[in-house]
Amino acid sequence: MMNNLFSIFDPSTNLFNIPLNWISTLIGLMFIPYSFWLIPNRHFILWNFISNKLHNEFKNLLGPKSFMGSTFIFISLFFFILFNNFLGLFPYIFTSTSHLTISLTLSLTLWLSFMFYGWINNTQHMFIHMIPQGTPSILMPFMVLIETISNIIRPGTLAVRLTANMIAGHLLLTLLSNTGNNMNNYLLIILILIQILLLILESAVAVIQAYVITVLSTLYSSEVN
Template sequence: MMSSLFSSFDPSTKIFSLNWLSTFIVFFFIPSLYWFIPSRLNMLWMKIILTMHKEFKILIKNNKMKSSTLIFTSLFMFIMVNNFMGLFPYIFTGTSQMVMTLSLSFPLWLTFMLYGWIKNTNHMFIHLVPQGAPNILLPFLVIVESISNIIRPMTLAIRLMANMVAGHLLMTLLGNSGSMLSLYSLSLLIIIQILLLLLESAVTIIQAYVFSILITLYSSEIT
């Protein structure tokens, strides 16, 4: 029973699957005039980009890395668009797969760690020991901090994947029970599904924001 429920999130088939193409195909449907003529959609898009740029610029403490907000803004927009696409029927949600979320978090985390340990070695060692900690707890705290740094990409990937899967799975379970309900119960189910869809719309933005903000905080720690 559980395998049949989660099979809807399976990205592959026996021959070949174009599910992953839906992750990038949305960008091909944007009209070319969108980039030249300011429309409401264009102004909304630019407003979101400028707002996220200000958010990330506050978190990045190093003035030399202010321009790196473009990376985090692009990451936010990419995740948000893919999360929204998963709310439409028969469109594969790439962010509900561990291979997708881990491929976003692990390379960025690894890059930050390599840069920090190569360029700011002393700072990275100091960061392993919280300020004001008693000497007897220092070995234990170093181990805890090291483990917390190592599992960061996994926690980022699992957080995004679990939130996407949980909402989709709940809506799938409720939708499958519709054929067994009466007319009154079915009307109530439709209202609940609409409310869940609104909640999932908010979750798509929140999860993209949390993912990009945490990546930004991790990058600011190494500088």
């Protein structure tokens, strides 16, 4: 019996004191290596198509001053989050991206690297970016304070956005499934249909959240150049 609703998101499953839930974070790596030594199939062609589309889009977002190959960092981030979001939709597989341990680690690492690079190499540009063009002189101190606060909370907003969206859908699916024990047959059929629709919605959310996190990280990176 569950002590509370959020206990299903607690990574407590272990075998010989080894936390097995976090192993699901690495399951996505099993889908990658075979593409290097087998004949290209539809899965590999789709992988290349998505990678090329993301590469072109991120290259436009980063601008002409970006380093060669910098888009592959964000493409890897997209696929990593996408794999983990989708794996959480399967029964008995732990959703690692529903924990701040993973999402905050990713966002904080990226944000800190952008900030260190920007303030060390483009100090003047970072100061200029804190005051939007056309700001009256009397409002400049307030704009600097507002921009500083909005910049500091960026990694937190990225992490909480991903975690909250992953938890919300899974929690709703769990709550609805727990009500099916005391339902009649016709109500049970309706419940199953609702669950299927919610599962389709969660699949869309898994893709959208991976895309949103990656695009926002790309935009944050383009601001420091």
